[in-house]
Amino acid sequence: MGQDPPSVNGVMFRDHLESYYKQVMFASGTPLHRSVVRGDLDVVKLLMRKGAHPKIKDSQGDIDLQRAETHGHQVVIAYLEPLTMKTEWPEYQFTDWK
Secondary structure, three states, X not given: OOOOOOOXXXXXXXXXXXHHHHHHHHOXXXXXXXXXXXXXXXHHHHHHHOOOOOOOOOOOOOOHHHHHHHHOOHHHHHHHHHHHHOOOOOXXXXXXXX
């Protein structure tokens, strides 16, 4: 019970670099990245309400809006586009050092 809950903005495997390097080719990202790929607008909205940051890059350097565009999820694109445009870039990107 003493552990902090995982961050909604945590990049998968960032605390275990060996696993992270093995997963880089699969575009490891945040829970928001996963929901965007699935096109699950309800989960995307929930994560955004919980503080998900739409400009965190996955291990391939893509943000959530780019993933939505790649997968053709138009409703997710329509929801994320205005939020992404008005959001500042995070001060630190875990994936920038790779």
